Each structure stands twice: as C-alpha cells, then as structure tokens.
Amino acid sequence: MIERFAEVVRAASGRGAALRLRGGGTKDFYGQALEGEVLDTRGYSGIVAYEPSELVITARCGTGLAEIEVAMRERGQMLAFEPPHFAQLGSGATLGGMIAAGLSGPRRQAAGALRDFVLGVKIMDGRGEVLVFGGQVMKNVAGYDVSRLMAGSLGTLAIILEVSLKALPLPAAEATLTLELPEDRAIEQLNRWGGKPLPISASAWTGGELGVRLSGAAAAVAAAEKKIGGEVVDAAQGERFWAGIREQTDPFFRNDAPLWRISVPSATPPLKLPGEPLIEWGGALRWLRSRADARTVRDAAQRARGHATLFRGGDKSVGVFQPLGAALMRIHKELKREFDPQGIFNRGRMYPEL
Amino acid sequence: MNIAATGINFIRQAEVAGRLRGLLPADAVLHAEEETRSYECDGLSAYRQLPMVVALPSSEEEVRQVLATCHELKVPVVARGAGTGLSGGALPMGDGVLLSLAKMRRILALDPVARTARVQPGVTNLAISDAAAPCGLFYAPDPSSQIACSIGGNVAENSGGVHCLKYGLTLHNVLRVRAVTVEGEVVEFGSEALDAPGLDTLALMIGSEGMLAVATEITVKLLPRPETARVILASFDDVEKAGNAVADVIAAGVVPSGLEMMDRPAARAVEEFVHAGYDLEAAALLLCEADGTPEEVEEGIAGMTEVLRRAGATAIRVSSSEAERQKFWAGRKAAFPAMGRISPDYYCMDGTIPRKKLGEILKFIAKMEKKYGLRCPNVFHAGDGNLHPLILFDANDPDQLERTERFAGEVLEKCVEVGGTITGEHGVGVEKINQMCVQFALAEIERFQGVKRAFDPGGLLNPGKNIPTLHRCAEFGRMRVRGGQLPHPELPRF
Numbered sequence: 109m110i111e112r113f114a115e116v117v118r119a120a121s122g123r124g125a126a127l128r129l130r131g132g133g134t135k136d137f138y139g140q141a142l143e144g145e146v147l148d149t150r151g152y153s154g155i156v157a158y159e160p161s162e163l164v165i166t167a168r169c170g171t172g173l174a175e176i177e178v179a180m181r182e183r184g185q186m187l188a189f190e191p192p193h194f195a196q197l198g199s200g201a202t203l204g205g206m207i208a209a210g211l212s213g214p215r216r217q218a219a220g221a222l223r224d225f226v227l228g229v230k231i232m233d234g235r236g237e238v239l240v241f242g243g244q245v246m247k248n249v250a251g252y253d254v255s256r257l258m259a260g261s262l263g264t265l266a267i268i269l270e271v272s273l274k275a276l277p278l279p280a281a282e283a284t285l286t287l288e289l290p291e292d293r294a295i296e297q298l299n300r301w302g303g304k305p306l307p308i309s310a311s312a313w314t315g316g317e318l319g320v321r322l323s324g325a326a327a328a329v330a331a332a333e334k335k336i337g338g339e340v341v342d343a344a345q346g347e348r349f350w351a352g353i354r355e356q357t358d359p360f361f362r363n364d365a366p367l368w369r370i371s372v373p374s375a376t377p378p379l380k381l382p383g384e385p386l387i388e389w390g391g392a393l394r395w396l397r398s399r400a401d402a403r404t405v406r407d408a409a410q411r412a413r414g415h416a417t418l419f420r421g422g423d424k425s426v427g428v429f430q431p432l433g434a435a436l437m438r439i440h441k442e443l444k445r446e447f448d449p450q451g452i453f454n455r456g457r458m459y460p461e462l
Numbered sequence: 463m464n465i466a467a468t469g470i471n472f473i474r475q476a477e478v479a480g481r482l483r484g485l486l487p488a489d490a491v492l493h494a495e496e497e498t499r500s501y502e503c504d505g506l507s508a509y510r511q512l513p514m515v516v517a518l519p520s521s522e523e524e525v526r527q528v529l530a531t532c533h534e535l536k537v538p539v540v541a542r543g544a545g546t547g548l549s550g551g552a553l554p555m556g557d558g559v560l561l562s563l564a565k566m567r568r569i570l571a572l573d574p575v576a577r578t579a580r581v582q583p584g585v586t587n588l589a590i591s592d593a594a595a596p597c598g599l600f601y602a603p604d605p606s607s608q609i610a611c612s613i614g615g616n617v618a619e620n621s622g623g624v625h626c627l628k629y630g631l632t633l634h635n636v637l638r639v640r641a642v643t644v645e646g647e648v649v650e651f652g653s654e655a656l657d658a659p660g661l662d663t664l665a666l667m668i669g670s671e672g673m674l675a676v677a678t679e680i681t682v683k684l685l686p687r688p689e690t691a692r693v694i695l696a697s698f699d700d701v702e703k704a705g706n707a708v709a710d711v712i713a714a715g716v717v718p719s720g721l722e723m724m725d726r727p728a729a730r731a732v733e734e735f736v737h738a739g740y741d742l743e744a745a746a747l748l749l750c751e752a753d754g755t756p757e758e759v760e761e762g763i764a765g766m767t768e769v770l771r772r773a774g775a776t777a778i779r780v781s782s783s784e785a786e787r788q789k790f791w792a793g794r795k796a797a798f799p800a801m802g803r804i805s806p807d808y809y810c811m812d813g814t815i816p817r818k819k820l821g822e823i824l825k826f827i828a829k830m831e832k833k834y835g836l837r838c839p840n841v842f843h844a845g846d847g848n849l850h851p852l853i854l855f856d857a858n859d860p861d862q863l864e865r866t867e868r869f870a871g872e873v874l875e876k877c878v879e880v881g882g883t884i885t886g887e888h889g890v891g892v893e894k895i896n897q898m899c900v901q902f903a904l905a906e907i908e909r910f911q912g913v914k915r916a917f918d919p920g921g922l923l924n925p926g927k928n929i930p931t932l933h934r935c936a937e938f939g940r941m942r943v944r945g946g947q948l949p950h951p952e953l954p955r956f
Contacts, residue, residue: 159816159818160713161709161710161712161713161817161818162709162712162816162817162818163712164816184715185715210662216656220630220634221656221657223662223665224630224633224634233909237905239903239905239906239909240902240903240906241906243881243882243883244816244881245814245815245816245846245847245848245881245882245883245886246627246814246846246847246848246886247622247626247631247814247843247846247847247848247883247886247887248814248883248885248886249619249620249669249883249885249886249887249888249889249890250883250884250885250890250894250898250901250902251890251898251901251902251906251907251910251928251929252666252669252670252674252910252913252914252929253620253633253665253666253668253669254666254909254910254913256633256662256665256666257661257662257663257665257666259662259665260657260661260662261661261662264661265661276717277715277716277717278715280715280761299575299576299577300575302577302686303574303575303577303597303598303599303686304598304686305686305687305688305689305754305755306686307754307755307758324754324758325754325757325758325761325762326761327755327757327758327760327761328754328755328757328758328761330757331755331757332755371653371655371656371657371658372655373573373576373578373654373655374576374577374656375573375575375576389656392655392656393656413653413654413655414653414654414655415653415655415658415659417659429659429660430659431659432659432660433649433650435643435647435648435649436649436650436651436660436663439649439663439916439917440660440661440663442915442916442917442919443661443663443912443913443916445916446909446912446913446915446916447909447912458660458661459660
C-alpha cells in the first residue's frame with residue numbers, strides 16, 4: 109500500500125497536480141478548499157502495536173477511530189483528548205483524519221489537546237519518501253518536534269501513515285451535574301473552579317444551563333459533587349449529553365446559521381456577539397451560531413487575544429481560519445515547501461497561499 | 463590575522479563589539495577574556511569555548527537590534543538562559559555572539575483567574591511557581607535545576623522533571639512563545655488561548671535548542687496546587703523486579719504524580735550525602751507518589767501499595783507527613799550532587815526507552831561498566847522510561863574521558879535499538895549530535911535542516927547543535943539506513 113501511495117505521490121508531484129488526502133471524509137466540511145484528486149488513505153489500516161502498560165498505541169492512518177477506541181476501552185484506556193468523530197452514515201472517522209484535523213473534544217480542558225498526545229509519526233512527504241519522527245516513548249527531544257507539527261496540519265504537509273499516541277486509563281468514576289447560571293456568572297464560576305484542585309473533566313454552558321462533568325477516583329468525584337452543587341444527572345443521560353457536545357449532535361448545533369469556533373483565554377467575559385453561544389473548556393472555547401459578518405466575529409476574538417474559525421457553513425471566501433501575520437505566514441510557506449516541494453497535498457485547505 | 467590561543471579573531475571581535483555597543487549600554491557588551499570566561503560552558507563543562515562577544519540585552523527591542531545586526535554582519539548567535547543545560551546547547555562559538563537573556567527576568571503578568579503567567583525568558587522556573595503560590599497555583603514542570611534554570615532555557619530544551627508523568631513537559635505547559643527571528647522580526651507562536659490558527663509552530667519552537675528564533679516572552683499555564691501528596695518508598699531485591707513493578711503500577715490504571723527508581727549504588731551515594739533513610743540493602747528503590755485531594759491520595763496510595771506488594775516489594779514505607787515526603791524525595795533530587803561527592807566528575811545520560819526494556823538496558827549498562835572499567839550508578843524517571851545513568855570518571859585523565867564518551871555512546875545507541883531515543887529531556891546540543899545519525903535516516907535529517915531554514919535561512923542561530931550535517935554523519939560512519947539494511951529490521955523504527 110505504501111508503494112502505491114508513493115507512486116501516486118510521485119506521479120502527482122511530476123505533474124504538479126493536487127492530491128486530496130482523505131480518510132472517511134467525515135471532516136470534509138472543515139477547512140478552506142477541497143482541491144485535487146482524492147487519495148483514499150483507508151487501505152492502509154490496522155493497529156500496529158498496543159501495549160497498555162506502556163500507555164502507547166500505534167496504528168496506521170486508515171484505521172477506524174471507532175476501532176481504536178473499542179480496543180482501548182477493552183483494556184481500560186482511552187484517547188483522553190476525546191476526539192470528535194463527526195461520523196456520517198456509512199462512513200467512519202479514521203486515525204489519520206483525526207490527526208490531520210487536530211480537533212479535541214470536551215475532555216481537552218483537563219487532559220490536554222490531541223497534539224499533546226502525539227508521540228511519533230511515520231509520514232510520506234511530497235517526494236514520496238517515508239520518514240519517521242518522534243517515537244513511542246513519553247519523552248523525546250531528539251530533533252525538532254515534527255510529529256506534533258502534523259497534528260492539525262490538515263494534510264497540507266505530508267500523508268500521515270502511522271501514529272503513536274499516548275493512552276491514559278479510563279477514569280474510575282464519572283458524574284455529570286447541571287446548574288442554572290447566566291453566561292457571565294457561568295464563565296466566572298468555571299474559572300474559579302479551574303483554580304481549585306477539582307476533578308472537572310468537561311463543561312458546557314448554553315441557554316442558561318451549565319453542565320459539568322467530574323472524572324477521577326470515586327471518592328474525589330463524590331467530594332467534588334458536594335463542593336459544586338447543582339443537580340446530578342443520570343449516568344446514561346450524562347454520557348449522551350457529552351457525546352452530543354463532542355459530535356455536535358446536541359440541539360444547539362442543529363441550526364442553519366454558520367457555526368464559529370472562537371478560542372479565547374478562559375476568563376474572557378461574554379463576547380456579546382449576535383447569535384447563540386455555547387461555551388466549553390472552562391470558558392476557553394466559545395461556539396457561536398451566528399450570521400454576524402466575519403469581521404465582527406474576528407475582531408471580537410482578537411480583542412480577547414484569541415482567534416475565530418468559520419467551522420461549519422457560511423461563506424468560506426472570508427477565510428476559514430484567522431489570517432496569519434506576514435512573518436508567520438512566510439515560515440508556513442517555507443515549511444510547506446520543505447515537506448511538499450511541489451505543493452500537491454491538500455492545496456489551499458488551510459490557507460489559499462499554502 | 464590576530465588569532466590568539468582562544469581561537470578568536472580580534473579584528474572581527476572589535477568590529478562586532480563596536481556595533482553592539484552602539485545598541486546596548488556599555489556594560490551589556492563584553493569581550494575581554496576575564497569577562498567572557500564565565501560564559502565558556504553550560505552545565506556540560508567537558509566542552510568549553512570562549513565566545514567572541516557576549517551581549518546582555520534587557521528588552522525585546524534590544525534583542526531585536528542585536529539579532530538584526532548579527533544577521534547583517536553574518537555573525538552566528540548562541541542564546542543562553544541560566545547555562546544549566548546538560549548537553550552543551552549553549553556552548554558559545556569563538557566567532558559568534560553569546561546572547562545572554564539573564565537580564566530579562568521580569569514576571570510581566572500573572573492572571574490568577576485565567577491561570578496563566580506571562581514572563582520574560584530569564585525568569586527562573588521556580589520563581590514562576592513562587593509567584594503563583596499565593597494564588598494556590600504552580601508551574602508544573604520541575605527539572606531538578608529548577609532553582610536556577612530559566613524558563614527560556616526550559617522552552618529551548620523542552621524540559622521535564624520528576625512530575626511530568628502526570629503534568630507533562632514544557633511543551634504541555636506553555637501556551638505561547640513570543641520570539642524574535644534572526645532577521646529581527648517579532649513572531650508569536652501559539653496564543654493566550656488554548657490553540658492558535660495555522661500549523662503548530664509552537665511545538666517546533668519548544669525543544670528547538672535556540673536554533674529557530676530567540677524567545678523574548680513566554681506565556682505559561684498555571685495549575686491549582688494539589689491539596690496534598692504522599693509518596694511510597696518501596697524496596698526490591700532485584701532490579702528487574704522493580705522495573706516490572708513500574709509497568710504493573712501503570713497497567714493498574716493509576717498515573718502517579720511521580721515514579722522514580724534508583725539502583726543500590728545510587729541509593730548508597732545519596733544516603734551518605736542527605737541521609738534520607740533509604741534501604742541500602744535493596745537492589746533497587748522505587749519512589750511512587752500520589753497527589754490531589756485527600757480522597758484521591760488515599761485511594762491512589764492504597765492501590766499502588768497493593769500493586770507494589772504483589773510485584774514483590776521487600777519493604778514498603780509511606781510518607782506520613784509532608785516533612786517525611788520531602789525527606790524521601792531529597793535523596794532522589796540530590797542524586798547528581800551526590801555523585802559529585804564520590805567522583806571527581808560524572809557524565810549524565812538521558813536516553814528514554816519503552817518501560818518494558820528497563821531490565822534489558824540495566825543488564826547492558828552493567829556489561830558496559832565492566833567493558834570500560836567505569837562505575838555507573840543509575841537513577842531513572844522510571845514512570846516514563848527516561849534513564850539517567852551517571853558514569854563516574856576523572857576528567858583529568860584523558861583516557862577516562864574518552865572511555866566515558868564511548869560508554870555513553872554505546873548506551874544511547876542501545877536505547878535507539880530497543881525502540882527508544884537518545885534524549886528524553888536534556889537535548890542533543892553538541893553532546894549527542896553523533897548519535898542523531900544513528901537515530902535518524904538521512905532524509906529525516908535533511909527535513910530537520912529544512913525546518914531550520916524555514917526559520918533561519920542563513921543558519922546563524924546556534925549552528926552546529928542539535929541537527930548534524932550529513933557530512934558529519936558520513937564521518938561518524940554509522941548512518942541509519944532503512945529498508946531491510948537495518949541492524950535490527952524487525953524493530954519498529956522509533
């Protein structure tokens with residue numbers, strides 16, 4: 109399979125033709141342009157190594173994310189960044205697509221982002237060469253951290269062939285609480301809790317209701333329930349709720365208005381933008397369903413020292429991702445040229461210039 | 463040409479120092495040997511070189527001007543924090559400027575609500591936690607040198623510490639690095655939010671050993687201080703059993719806040735030094751810590767004690783007070799200075815391996831002790847497989863130094879062979895540059911060079927460190943060749 113990939117890459121490189129790297133296609137909606145002939149990565153699949161006592165799982169790009177999660181759950185472990193699948197009918201998310209998209213779910217606020225769990229990668233660059241960076245050990249500072257550069261690169265640098273990720277044990281206990289709070293008070297409260305050693309693993313506020321998930325040792329979860337208060341939600345209902353936030357199937361996301369993803373410092377007061385917000389990650393992630401123009405949204409994000417992404421819908425010609433400064437864009441172009449000299453991989457998917 | 467024994471060209475020196483004196487106050491540009499001498503090495507003192515000129519900027523604007531001028535004059539620049547690095551990453555160049563960030567040591571902002579601190583690069587690691595302590599917060603990565611090492615140096619090396627098993631490395635705890643490129647442009651990597659648009663250039667910056675840009679401002683995450691912590695001190699009569707116990711603890715679904723191991727020679731050396739009360743008959747000691755709320759700690763300690771007992775621990779003690787916890791840790795934290803007491807010099811390795819290979823590596827190190835006739839006590843960050851074998855030698859004996867370097871080289875190559883890496887947290891610097899040729903294939907080294915060019919096209923920032931030239935690998939004669947020609951083709955290439 110790698111040989112076939114290499115042939116396709118070399119041929120495309122020779123013609124300067126764009127290749128669209130694609131797994132299950134569950135994140136086709138995300139990013140700027142979809143250009144070029146599809147290179148389906150699903151043929152290169154399978155878990156290569158999984159040793160729970162090493163806290164590492166290594167799998168090929170085409171492996172189903174669902175398959176990986178089942179294998180880990182059987183051994184009492186998980187991908188702690190809780191990646192969204194955005195699975196569509198008949199097509200599941202793949203590991204390669206997950207890494208390329210770089211998205212993390214509700215647990216990110218406590219456990220860290222997808223990039224934090226990447227230990228090593230095997231990639232194919234735009235010359236058709238197979239390269240290995242990072243490894244399968246927890247600490248590795250040999251050379252530049254190219255493996256984490258792949259996380260969230262939207263397939264613009266290389267084909268991600270194989271990835272090693274850090275695994276973590278499933279929490280012994282979880283509980284979900286709900287509290288009635290207005291937006292400003294919810295943000296204050298989340299930040300106050302954030303400064304205390306409480307086992308909060310997820311939070312979601314919308315429409316005056318705040319959901320909080322606790323994860324950890326049974327005794328710690330029970331103690332935190334008392335400190336936080338509110339109403340305890342039935343376990344199955346709680347699980348459904350967080351799945352709805354992660355997969356964007358919650359009623360909040362069922363709306364025709366464009367969906368903005370606004371990343372800001374957690375203590376940022378309500379952004380007061382037109383439209384309906386949903387707040388995650390202890391205040392650091394603000395989803396916004398809004399028809400407000402891009403300028404208004406981006407200015408508000410920037411004033412708060414954050415950035416805004418046009419996540420779903422809307423007019424992509426305004427730019428899906430917040431524009432980069434000139435010096436940083438120059439570095440991006442040089443990195444792109446280094447890994448993909450002919451500019452064949454996912455052309456324009458992140459920025460039109462890349 | 464005026465080149466003295468120091469290898470410094472005095473005409474060039476006068477030109478560069480003269481230009482920099484036009485930018486910085488007179489006392490912030492040094493060139494006289496008696497002033498530059500203290501910058502000749504970092505924590506890896508086996509390598510020394512007098513810098514041509516030392517510049518001590520006190521603001522980002524001064525850093526920008528120094529870099530722009532060096533860029534114009536095509537002078538290489540080596541950035542330096544506190545100089546505590548262990549791999550020679552801040553080794554100066556005889557034709558270069560040593561850029562010390564030591565004067566930039568202000569904490570610019572500390573936000574107790576958002577739990578972040580914005581600091582200059584010269585601030586010490588511990589100063590951040592000290593400043594955050596009144597708010598019940600701390601900065602998690604805690605390298606043993608935290609009292610002295612600077613956050614800028616931590617960013618350059620992606621430093622870890624004894625608690626990174628649970629709290630992560632520098633990479634996991636830094637949100638944003640504001641830096642100046644060699645051309646004198648200010649760039650921000652990451653952001654004050656949890657992520658930033660574009661490629662993850664922040665990940666490239668962290669651990670880049672000062673070769674991509676010079677950090678001038680760093681935003682770190684602060685975490686709530688755990689309410690309490692307790693540590694288990696477990697004895698084992700066999701090193702391999704202790705290694706397996708580490709795997710058992712991890713497999714049991716607990717992530718301890720620290721999981722450290724020491725062999726008998728290391729334990730004896732530190733016991734003499736700090737009197738931590740260690741069991742000196744044990745072949746290996748494990749330190750296993752749980753932190754969090756009192757409930758979590760109780761549950762964690764009970765669970766881990768059970769696992770350790772089942773794994774064959776011959777004695778188990780649990781700290782019953784904060785003072786006792788500190789005492790148990792004191793020995794581990796004093797491991798390096800303790801070696802300094804029993805040997806004129808010691809050489810610290812930093813390989814990281816899959817935990818299951820611990821027994822194999824220990825046997826290999828014992829074999830090397832015999833082969834080279836040198837002692838090598840072992841301390842490890844066992845939880846994450848990061849080894850710090852300490853070869854004891856006398857640097858005044860050139861033969862011992864040479865044997866030490868060959869000893870270390872063999873161990874690092876063995877780490878790569880068993881699926882690990884040559885450096886877990888100390889960096890490549892000048893020290894492990896040859897072993898980079900063993901760990902990486904030529905095409906990978908070329909991509910690393912390309913990453914550097916993307917930031918520093920002229921190759922002026924810290925040249926000669928971290929990434930070897932292909933020529934150097936050819937000379938070293940042990941290039942990594944893939945595709946069936948490997949010494950161990952059955953191994954995954956990590």
